Amino acid sequence: MTNPVLSVRNLVIDYIGAETDFHAVKGVSFDIQPGELFGLAGESGCGKSTIAFAVSRLHRPPALIRKGSEILVDGRDVLTLDDDALRAFRWREVAMVFQSAMNSLNPVLTIEEQFYDVLRTHTQTTREAARARAAELLKLVDISPDRLSAYPHQCSGGMRQRIVIAICLALNPKLLIMDEPTTALDVVVQREILQRIDTLRKQLGFAVLFITHDLSLMVQVSDRIGIMLEGHLVEVNDAQTIYHSPQHDYTKRLWASMPKLHGAQIVREATS
Amino acid sequence: MSDTAPILALKTVSKIFGKGDSAVYAARDVSFALHSGRTLALVGESGSGKTTAARLIMREYSPDHGQLLFQGAPLGKADARAIKAYRSSVQMVFQDPFSSLNPAHTIRYHLERPLRLHQPGLTGSQRKAAIAELLTRVKLDPAIVMPKYPHELSGGQRQRISIARALAVNPKVIVADEPTSMLDVSVRLGILNLLNDMKAELGLALLYITHDIATARYVAEDIMVMYSGQIVEWGAMDSVLDNPQHPYTRLLLSAVPDPDRRFSDAGAELDQIETIRRRAALPQPEIRQVAQNHFIRPMPEDGR
Ligand SMILES: Nc1ncnc2c1ncn2[C@@H]1O[C@H](COP(=O)(O)OP(=O)(O)OP(=O)(O)O)[C@@H](O)[C@H]1O
Ligand SMILES: Nc1ncnc2c1ncn2[C@@H]1O[C@H](COP(=O)(O)OP(=O)(O)OP(=O)(O)O)[C@@H](O)[C@H]1O
Ligand SMILES: [Mg+2]
Ligand SMILES: [Mg+2]
Numbered sequence: 001m002t003n004p005v006l007s008v009r010n011l012v013i014d015y016i017g018a019e020t021d022f023h024a025v026k027g028v029s030f031d032i033q034p035g036e037l038f039g040l041a042g043e044s045g046c047g048k049s050t051i052a053f054a055v056s057r058l059h060r061p062p063a064l065i066r067k068g069s070e071i072l073v074d075g076r077d078v079l080t081l082d083d084d085a086l087r088a089f090r091w092r093e094v095a096m097v098f099q100s101a102m103n104s105l106n107p108v109l110t111i112e113e114q115f116y117d118v119l120r121t122h123t124q125t126t127r128e129a130a131r132a133r134a135a136e137l138l139k140l141v142d143i144s145p146d147r148l149s150a151y152p153h154q155c156s157g158g159m160r161q162r163i164v165i166a167i168c169l170a171l172n173p174k175l176l177i178m179d180e181p182t183t184a185l186d187v188v189v190q191r192e193i194l195q196r197i198d199t200l201r202k203q204l205g206f207a208v209l210f211i212t213h214d215l216s217l218m219v220q221v222s223d224r225i226g227i228m229l230e231g232h233l234v235e236v237n238d239a240q241t242i243y244h245s246p247q248h249d250y251t252k253r254l255w256a257s258m259p260k261l262h263g264a265q266i267v268r269e270a271t272s
Numbered sequence: 273m274s275d276t277a278p279i280l281a282l283k284t285v286s287k288i289f290g291k292g293d294s295a296v297y298a299a300r301d302v303s304f305a306l307h308s309g310r311t312l313a314l315v316g317e318s319g320s321g322k323t324t325a326a327r328l329i330m331r332e333y334s335p336d337h338g339q340l341l342f343q344g345a346p347l348g349k350a351d352a353r354a355i356k357a358y359r360s361s362v363q364m365v366f367q368d369p370f371s372s373l374n375p376a377h378t379i380r381y382h383l384e385r386p387l388r389l390h391q392p393g394l395t396g397s398q399r400k401a402a403i404a405e406l407l408t409r410v411k412l413d414p415a416i417v418m419p420k421y422p423h424e425l426s427g428g429q430r431q432r433i434s435i436a437r438a439l440a441v442n443p444k445v446i447v448a449d450e451p452t453s454m455l456d457v458s459v460r461l462g463i464l465n466l467l468n469d470m471k472a473e474l475g476l477a478l479l480y481i482t483h484d485i486a487t488a489r490y491v492a493e494d495i496m497v498m499y500s501g502q503i504v505e506w507g508a509m510d511s512v513l514d515n516p517q518h519p520y521t522r523l524l525l526s527a528v529p530d531p532d533r534r535f536s537d538a539g540a541e542l543d544q545i546e547t548i549r550r551r552a553a554l555p556q557p558e559i560r561q562v563a564q565n566h567f568i569r570p571m572p573e574d575g576r
Contacts, residue, residue, distance in 0.1 A: 186524070
């Protein structure tokens with residue numbers, strides 16, 4: 001048995017309010033193995049992004065991680081890291097592609113400068129070395145190095161999203177977190193991006209925490225899937241089990257409300 | 273696409289952004305018709321021109337070529353009264369239920385405004401009754417929802433408000449541009465059922481724009497597939513989905529998430545993505561009928 005790259009133990013996160021606190025994550029525990037693609041699914045507002053931000057240590061007040069929670073990356077508790085350790089942790093250990101990341105590139109910088117920014121902050125590098133590394137990273141996501149001199153608005157949405165992923169891979173993280181990385185894109189572009197991620201994680205060995213609403217897509221790419229409901233992780237299983245024999249009623253209901261592309265359509269009573 | 277006369281139609285409409293080398297055909301020779309009591313789905317590539325088609329219908333853009341027909345008559349040089357009638361007959365529901373509602377105003381205010389504009393004769397209490405009726409129609413409890421602000425509602429509830437607001441002016445046509453892409457599966461189905469009910473009960477004509485082809489099949493009788501400004505394939509829903517003829521449609525359908533197929537065993541279409549993309553972007557003026565209600569624009573061969 002290898003050691004998990006990520007181990008979340010009894011994670012409790014509240015949003016602190018003026019009068020009452022909102023309990024967003026209620027005692028969640030799960031592991032991700034090195035190289036594994038782990039999917040996290042569940043209704044809007046169930047706490048998926050809150051967990052993603054906590055794991056990458058990007059959570060901000062009013063979010064408060066309660067005492068007793070543990071987030072171990074490679075065996076080290078990331079909740080106890082000081083500022084210096086955090087700087088070394090981000091990008092090298094865990095990198096995150098945000099919901100709507102394709103709009104997060106700096107519009108006034110060329111693609112090359114965006115790579116240089118990250119590489120320079122975290123490593124001793126020259127411009128030449130950074131350019132060579134950036135070209136190599138772009139090739140990983142099927143983008144020609146000619147694009148280094150382009151600005152974000154000159155690239156399509158799918159291309160911008162792949163650039164963000166390439167930047168996230170710049171420092172060889174052990175865990176890549178992707179929060180709804182392809183929601184606004186057509187299914188062909190979505191498929192190209194995720195197929196690329198699937199190949200890269202096998203080639204480079206990083207693990208992925210993948211968040212989406214689309215259960216069918218999740219079953220296609222994930223090794224294991226966790227289903228969340230109102231802050232609780234209600235079911236964790238390998239992808240085929242989640243699809244063929246879901247255990248929790250909520251997982252069954254999710255499947256029952258997915259319209260079909262061919263054959264008999266779902267019945268209306270599926271909604272409640 | 274059916275025997276009745278269309279309520280609204282685009283006839284060989286083109287819309288070009290930019291000039292010279294950087295010109296983009298966001299619509300190239302686009303024709304389609306909307307019928308009362310029916311839904312037409314529009315799917316396709318990101319950036320292919322779907323929202324542009326919606327904006328042409330909403331008259332936010334005017335066509336560079338071609339015409340918009342409303343109840344059979346061209347709208348271009350119509351008089352002010354015809355335009356006003358058109359404006360209240362054709363309503364739009366947007367993708368993002370967060371940004372389309374004003375956070376400073378209550379739900380009651382959001383619905384009161386369109387009613388004041390389009391039925392100025394109503395008294396205060398009649399207007400309140402009309403609001404209650406609209407909210408009931410979209411399956412919300414008027415007593416609870418009326419005094420609330422948008423941020424106090426969930427995404428699905430907000431999208432219902434957008435639909436109620438569109439219905440407030442008694443439209444004949446609703447254009448919905450990705451109305452459920454921000455919502456999760458269980459909420460999404462509620463909105464789709466609501467659209468189906470509106471169509472049946474109020475005889476509305478719907479244009480449903482989406483990236484989610486399975487939901488398109490759930491709400492629409494007919495479908496169009498768009499690539500690079502052109503409608504490359506269109507017709508009866510199951511004929512197109514079960515027997516796709518245009519290479520881009522096949523590519524698109526092969527990429528629809530399917531839990532029965534692992535990513536590792538990708539289809540043949542995916543190996544040819546770049547070839548299909550390059551050729552599908554060329555002008556495809558010819559139209560070929562492949563079944564009774566099923567058409568494509570065949571791709572030209574390379575190098576022609
Ligand atoms: N800054 C905040 N202050 C108060 N409550 C918050 C804050 N951010 C999030 N929440 C609440 O915490 C809960 C979990 O939010 P989170 O963003 O993690 O959901 P999610 O599962 O990612 O949803 P989605 O699928 O819509 O992205 C929600 O009910 C949300 O309203
Ligand atoms: N106002 C504008 N000025 C210049 N170009 C535009 C304008 N609006 C759209 N375009 C271009 O026209 C093309 C079609 O855009 P449109 O928004 O209609 O695509 P879409 O099919 O709705 O895409 P998505 O699926 O991403 O929503 C794109 O290349 C876009 O960049
Ligand atoms: Mg989220
Ligand atoms: Mg659009």
